Amino acid sequence: MLRFFDSIHIDIPYQDIYKRLGYREGVTKIEKEDNEFKNYILDGLQFIDLKAVALRIPIKKINIDKVYFKGNLIIKSKLLVSLLSGCVEMLCIATTSGKKIIEEIGKLEKKDFARAVVYDALASEMADFCFDWVIGVFLQELKRENKELTKKRISCGYSDFSIKYQKKFYKILNLKKLGISITKDYMLVPEKSAIAVLGIKEK
Amino acid sequence: MKNRIISLFKKRIVLLDGALGTELHKLGMPDGVSPELWCLENPNVLSDLHLKYINSGSDIIYTATFGANRLKLSLFNVKKDVSDINKRLALIAKEVSSGCLVAGDIGPLGKFIKPFGELDFEEAVDIFKEQIKGLLLGGVDLFVIETMMDIQEARAALLAVKELTDKFVITTMTFQNYGKTISGNDPISSLITLQSLGADAFGLNCSTGPQDMVKIIKLLKPYSNIPLVAKPNAGIPTVLNNKTTFNMSPIRFSYFGEKLVLAGANFIGGCCGTTPEHIALLNKKIKNLKPIQPKNKKFSILTSPKKFVEFKDNFIVIGEKINPTNRKELQEDLKKEKFTTLRYLAKEQEKHKASLLDVNVSFLGVKEKELIKKAISVLVNITELPLVIDSSDLNTIKEALRFYPARALVNSVSLNKNTEELLSIIKKYGAMFIILPISKKIPKDFKEKKDIIKEIIKIAKKFGFTKEDFIIDGLALTISSNENSAIEALKVIKWANKVLKAHTTIGLSNISFGLPKRDIINRVFLGLAKKAGLSSAICNPKDNKPIKNKIVEDLLFAKKGALEKFIKYYSKKSTKTKKVSVSIEDRLFNAILNGEKDIIVELLDEALLKFKAQDILNSYLIPAIIKVGDLFEKKEYFLPQLILSAETLKKAIEHLKPHFEKENIDIKKGKILLATVEGDVHDIGKNIVGLLLKNYGFEVIDLGKDVKSKKIISAIKKYLPDVVGLSALMTTTMLNMKKVIELSKRHKLNPKFILGGAVVNEPFATSLGASYAKDAVSAVKAIENLVKK
Numbered sequence: 001m002l003r004f005f006d007s008i009h010i011d012i013p014y015q016d017i018y019k020r021l022g023y024r025e026g027v028t029k030i031e032k033e034d035n036e037f038k039n040y041i042l043d044g045l046q047f048i049d050l051k052a053v054a055l056r057i058p059i060k061k062i063n064i065d066k067v068y069f070k071g072n073l074i075i076k077s078k079l080l081v082s083l084l085s086g087c088v089e090m091l092c093i094a095t096t097s098g099k100k101i102i103e104e105i106g107k108l109e110k111k112d113f114a115r116a117v118v119y120d121a122l123a124s125e126m127a128d129f130c131f132d133w134v135i136g137v138f139l140q141e142l143k144r145e146n147k148e149l150t151k152k153r154i155s156c157g158y159s160d161f162s163i164k165y166q167k168k169f170y171k172i173l174n175l176k177k178l179g180i181s182i183t184k185d186y187m188l189v190p191e192k193s194a195i196a197v198l199g200i201k202e203k
Numbered sequence: 204m205k206n207r208i209i210s211l212f213k214k215r216i217v218l219l220d221g222a223l224g225t226e227l228h229k230l231g232m233p234d235g236v237s238p239e240l241w242c243l244e245n246p247n248v249l250s251d252l253h254l255k256y257i258n259s260g261s262d263i264i265y266t267a268t269f270g271a272n273r274l275k276l277s278l279f280n281v282k283k284d285v286s287d288i289n290k291r292l293a294l295i296a297k298e299v300s301s302g303c304l305v306a307g308d309i310g311p312l313g314k315f316i317k318p319f320g321e322l323d324f325e326e327a328v329d330i331f332k333e334q335i336k337g338l339l340l341g342g343v344d345l346f347v348i349e350t351m352m353d354i355q356e357a358r359a360a361l362l363a364v365k366e367l368t369d370k371f372v373i374t375t376m377t378f379q380n381y382g383k384t385i386s387g388n389d390p391i392s393s394l395i396t397l398q399s400l401g402a403d404a405f406g407l408n409c410s411t412g413p414q415d416m417v418k419i420i421k422l423l424k425p426y427s428n429i430p431l432v433a434k435p436n437a438g439i440p441t442v443l444n445n446k447t448t449f450n451m452s453p454i455r456f457s458y459f460g461e462k463l464v465l466a467g468a469n470f471i472g473g474c475c476g477t478t479p480e481h482i483a484l485l486n487k488k489i490k491n492l493k494p495i496q497p498k499n500k501k502f503s504i505l506t507s508p509k510k511f512v513e514f515k516d517n518f519i520v521i522g523e524k525i526n527p528t529n530r531k532e533l534q535e536d537l538k539k540e541k542f543t544t545l546r547y548l549a550k551e552q553e554k555h556k557a558s559l560l561d562v563n564v565s566f567l568g569v570k571e572k573e574l575i576k577k578a579i580s581v582l583v584n585i586t587e588l589p590l591v592i593d594s595s596d597l598n599t600i601k602e603a604l605r606f607y608p609a610r611a612l613v614n615s616v617s618l619n620k621n622t623e624e625l626l627s628i629i630k631k632y633g634a635m636f637i638i639l640p641i642s643k644k645i646p647k648d649f650k651e652k653k654d655i656i657k658e659i660i661k662i663a664k665k666f667g668f669t670k671e672d673f674i675i676d677g678l679a680l681t682i683s684s685n686e687n688s689a690i691e692a693l694k695v696i697k698w699a700n701k702v703l704k705a706h707t708t709i710g711l712s713n714i715s716f717g718l719p720k721r722d723i724i725n726r727v728f729l730g731l732a733k734k735a736g737l738s739s740a741i742c743n744p745k746d747n748k749p750i751k752n753k754i755v756e757d758l759l760f761a762k763k764g765a766l767e768k769f770i771k772y773y774s775k776k777s778t779k780t781k782k783v784s785v786s787i788e789d790r791l792f793n794a795i796l797n798g799e800k801d802i803i804v805e806l807l808d809e810a811l812l813k814f815k816a817q818d819i820l821n822s823y824l825i826p827a828i829i830k831v832g833d834l835f836e837k838k839e840y841f842l843p844q845l846i847l848s849a850e851t852l853k854k855a856i857e858h859l860k861p862h863f864e865k866e867n868i869d870i871k872k873g874k875i876l877l878a879t880v881e882g883d884v885h886d887i888g889k890n891i892v893g894l895l896l897k898n899y900g901f902e903v904i905d906l907g908k909d910v911k912s913k914k915i916i917s918a919i920k921k922y923l924p925d926v927v928g929l930s931a932l933m934t935t936t937m938l939n940m941k942k943v944i945e946l947s948k949r950h951k952l953n954p955k956f957i958l959g960g961a962v963v964n965e966p967f968a969t970s971l972g973a974s975y976a977k978d979a980v981s982a983v984k985a986i987e988n989l990v991k992k
Contacts, residue, residue, distance in 0.1 A: 001278075004321070005315070005320070006320065006321060007315060007318065007319040007320050007584060009319060009386045009387040009508075009509075009584075010387065011383075011387055011509075018841065021841045021842040021843055022835070022838065022840075022841040022842045022978075023841040024838040024841075027837070027838045027839060028838055028839060028840065028841050029834075029839045029840075030840075030841065030844065037843045037844075039554055040843070042550055042553070042554060043550065045550070045585065046546050046547070046550060046585060088234075105887070109887070109890055112850070113846050113849075113850050113890070113891075113894060114798070114843045114844075114846040114847040114850060116887070117842055117843055117846050117887065117891065118843050120887045121842075133385065136379065136385040137352070137385055140350075140352060140377065140385060140409075140410070141313065143409070143475055144224050144269070144270075144475075145234065145235075146224070146225065146228045146234060147234070157933060157934055157935045158934075163933075163935040183882070183884070183909070185881070185882030185883075185909075185935075185936070186882075186935070187882060187883070187884050187933075187936075189884060191884055191885060202234055
């Protein structure tokens, strides 16, 4: 069953946004708590529209380089085999920071580039933390089923886990509903949208 | 029964049971089944487990109904009989309880509730009620709402219990080891919200081991008027030989039991991984310990799902701007149910350090009751500030309080035929309220205001409210229509502060309505009101700094001739320009260094009176941007500062362009072609490089993102660039860089290539015979070198 998350709550990851922008603790000479760029982050939040979808897919069989899932999905990848070894299900998650922030960045690049750069970092970090949030929800629920998640998550395009599978996940996760489209080169649009998979193990 | 539980926790620590789920698995429950249905098929296993906990000393055991709600059971094809399933599982516990109390267990629905999710709030309340009715039929003695990840779900479940029964109800939420729930709810706000809503006990279960819970219980204790509950896991799960175990032994677990008691827990048990042995040892360790009773201390605390604001010694600013009166843009938006302006006003006031946000959506032609819920949905998702529900409509306040996922402040309660009904609604939802001294008519002086306030307090006391639950409004009316208005309002504040020892507020901007220089009047009045003991103000957060001003003070104190003097003085007053002593050269240099885009043109015009455009560029602007680059490389500047300086320089060069033409100067250093390669839609890094290159005097031809290799080759043929910069962010697209370089060789084109992007590294670039740059500043330096070669 697909689970859509429309209202996702994460604290603004200031630390990570600053780090992405090159801030170094004790070296960068700007007041971290009170500077105009912190206001940019707060302003940018209004354009962030975090959404996510997740799906648990039971694993039928794993061999040396392929994973067979319920519903005839077969993925050939040694990296995925190694991630899912010992798992009973795969958890697929997609997240997006939404279209509005990307449009706003596009507009700002022409008139206020510094703001655009901050918005870009904000959107990236929010989408990344969104994964952690969805994982947190599943961790809580899986505990009750005596199951747990693998520590690692991977995405299509890593090592031999071909980017082409992104198209399959796009369909399975019904990402159109999140306002995401996919290019012929398997890139998700808008930017700051991503898919990742984890394994579900029995304890 | 409620009294029995109360007398129990007053005497000693109340011992709860341990885990059911993990124990049932050990006893043969397979994975993938509904634990509730499996228990009904195996009632003896469940009875035995309940008995084991009773024999371990548990005072309260939980029914095995954690997931026995309509939504979760439907995953196992149970479409009806939800109530019956709950009743039967409660009866299994009751049959073996023999004097031990049985708590009807209510777990989360597995869906997020509005305003944080899809599930309608009233539907959630109904789903919980269906479960509760079954548990009541099964004869449970109390209720426990547990493992709540989100405050709105906990509220829905608590309201469902309270609307069906007055039995004792425990509510526990699950906080992660970083001290918040998954939804970001913090423990103190959650406690205040649920305590105000009528929870009889509040606490934590699951997620963490007892060590982490000790810290949170300690944090909660000073704010708790009700007993605290701790039901930790048997430590944090660890993986051993490919198997996950909760590794805290019963002995060690019981050691932390003692710590939990010392921190202030009154009910203690175990969650995932705990066993009857854990509970038995815990019992031994804590049974003779004296519990710390909740103090009946009163607080004036308001909450949002993520934050609490306490009226104490601090001054509270209540942002007044979300109010459509005289705000046409907000009215237009609200009419169309668009919330752009509302969002902006909320963020703007938050930025200017408002502590609370007043929310009023009332104006002619809107359905206020529906609109306020939509506004709340938007606001709780964009701001952490607690909300003040501002309406004169009883039903709007009722709907808003039921839906708002925290403890709100109601603005306001005045004296009229609805006062009692309004106070009963506020009591039910545990909110605070502002007393506005208005009855059928506007009171003319302090005495009349005082009488109204006293009457409202008398009614409020009947509902059990205390002075910590309300805030008294001094009622500021404009001095342009009543010259004594400020004096009368200050008297109310002084009296409420000194005599009633209550918190106070004032609608600040009302005082200056119809007069010039309103901000000055407001701020002077604020200073006087603070001196009289004012604890908060409903105002524009930008106006929250008090000032002293003799002319305005005379006006506010209704001194003879003060108004005429005020108008004469402020119509004459002109702004004096400050004398500038720093040289134009330094100011130009600093404007680039500090990224002062707004003043650069003005400075350039001043400088052009003294210097040639070329001298300005070479002597002040370029050295400044070089300095910025150095600071960036040393990490003393971070990226936004670099960009701001670069944009300032860009603006400066654009302004100087006509002067360069006049002076017949060509500042172009070389021609650079930039592109993000095919398949890649990321281009912000490339655009930063483009901006810096232009600053350094290069001509930049930017082909954009996702550019086909053939198009890049055609552009090389057309523009004959000195250097081609290619960018890629993905491992999957960086291979297209290779394609471009190979294709250019095939076409016998030999421009210099430079590569960049998150996944690109020097060895990769070198292997293709290209240069590499790790960031925008090093890209500019590398390109300068490539062009010189």
